[in-house]
Amino acid sequence: MLLDIRGFRFCSPARMLAALVFILLCVQPGHGQTCTEGFAYDRRARQCIDVDECRTLPDACRGDMHCVNQNGGYLCLPRSLYNQPYRPDTPALPNPVYQDPSAGFPDTFLPAVPGGGGGRGGVEPSYPRVRSTAQCILGYTLAEDGTCNDIDECETNSHHCNPTQVCINTSGGYTCSCTEGYWLIGGQCQDIDECRYGYCQQLCANAPGSYSCSCNPGFILNPDSRTCQDVDECEDEPCSHGCFNTYGSFMCNCDEGFELAADGTTCIDLDECSFSEFLCQHRCVNTPGSFSCICPPGYYVFEDGRSCEDFNECDTGNNTCTTAQVCFNFQGGYTCLDPLQCRPPYVEVSDNQCMCSAENPACRDKAFTILYRHMDLSSGRSVPADIFQMQATTRYPGAFYIFQIKSGNDGREFYMRQTSNVSATLVLSRPIKGPKQVVLDLEMVTVNNVINFRGSSIIRLTIFVSEHPF
Known part of the structure; x- marks a missing residue:
């Protein structure tokens, strides 16, 4: 409701009360906060800012009134009369009315005194007179040069901000706000728990009005003090x-x-070498980062590195035999x-055969020939194993042959299979552990019943059993 007094429009006490409430209350910045009438919440600034009613309200001032x-x-x-300078010899301008209900109706207008000066006799002036003590609107003070200067309510401690709030001076008033890290809840500035809103990428520690970020092991804090970077x-x-x-983190290999x-x-x-006893054929020797196989004397490591x-x-000629001797190689x-x-x-009838003639009476009970042969055998060779073959070279009509081991098979490691x-x-029937030398006389008996003949020949087989199974 507006009152018209001699060409001036005044706000109703209700509108003036609303303006005063703004001065006494501080706008509550923050999410979900509301502002008093005449102010709107700015999310970016996180505080209440003044609303320009002259722009937002249609026909804020009616008639020939100017909105300020x-x-x-x-x-x-x-x-x-807007901005018309005041002169003592001219009718005084009405003091602008600030819509503050605490001020009540302004007393800037005084009735004219009948018979007053100015040659006007008792004519009552048609305009109100202004007291010289009320030249400025609320929130301003009159300076010596006649201008109105803003009152800094924060500096003069004339504000009504809560002790937890911060006073911010504005033109003609002040604003109550909170420092960074706090927001206004129920008229009190309360700490914002930044950790609750994910301000930090990894670890967060809240503090009054602030917070600090840290990183898990294996990360370092970036210059933005919020995100973490892998180390x-x-x-x-x-x-x-x-x-x-x-x-x-990291991994070692x-x-x-x-x-x-x-x-x-x-x-x-x-x-x-501890993994398996079969890694090397003979002996395994561990080395830093690897291993090597060693063979006994008389052997060398094969191309596979293990055998x-x-x-x-x-x-190779790496022997001690004389020229008159014959070198015989065996395993190892x-x-x-x-x-x-x-x-x-x-x-002697050849370099490896001896003969006893039937015409010689001393040869009557002896083998007709003795043939000398040599062979080698690995120690512990698996059995049964065929190791040597014997065959008649001369065949007589009506004759048959008997093969047998005449001597040397004391341990019964061998037998003859016709x-x-x-x-x-x-045939080797039992394993033989070396090193060992075995001499067998293998006899072939020739029987001819037609001519009533019985004779024999012997192969004297010398077997060199090696020390190792290879």
Whole structure:
């Protein structure tokens, strides 16, 4: 409701009361807060700002009145008198009315005194007179030069902000707000828990009016003090061998032949020899990061790096045999065979055969020929195994042949298996552990009932059993 007094429009006490409420109450910034009449909440500034009613309200001032915006309200002044300078010899301008209900009806207008000065006699002036003590609107004070200066309510401590609030001076008034890190709830500035709203990427610690961010192990805080960046631990070379960086951590790996220790960074040698006794054919020797196979004397390591191959000393000449002797190689060694010497009544018929003639009476109960042969055998060879074959070279009509072991088979490691009428095979029936030398006399008996003949021939087989099973 507006009152018209001699060309001026005044706001009703209700409108003036609303303006005063703005001065006494502080706008509550923050999410979900409301502002008093004449103010609107600015989310970016997080505080209440003045509303320009002269722009937002249609026909804020009616008739020939001019609208002037104020902090928390507005004024309506006659256009003909707006900004007209005051002069003592001219009718005084009405003091602009600030819509503040606490001020009540302004007393800036005084009735004219009958018979007053100015040559006007008792004529009552048609305009109100202004007291010289009320030249400025509420929130301003009259300066010596006649201008109105803003009153800093914050500096003069004439504000009504809560002790937890901060006073901010404005033109013609002041605003009650909260410092950064607080928001206004129920008239009190309360701490904002920034951690609740995810201000930090990883770890957050709230503090009164503030907060601090930190990072998990393996991360460092970025210059923005909010986000975290992965630390490349491999740059500090924490691993004894290889390092692989991961998000927030790292992993160590080891070279071939090593394994990761319990600390996760140190590499220790892997004992490959402990994995299996079959890794090397003879003996395994562990080395840093690897292993090597060693063979016994008389052998060399084969191309596969694990097997042992016999070193043929007879072929390489790496032996001690004389020119008169014959070098015989066997697995893991060799032997020097002396020239054949036939014991009487045997006579030598070749370099490996002795014969006892049937015409010689001393040969009547003896084998007709003795043939000397040599062979080698691996220690512990699996059984049964065919190791030697014996066959008649001369065949007589009506004759048959008997094959048998005449001597040397004391341990019964061998037996003869006849494979045909004229041949037989020596079979190893029990494993023999070396090194050992076995001499067998293998006899072939020839029987001819037609002519009533019985005779025999012997193969004297010398077997060199090696020390190792290869």
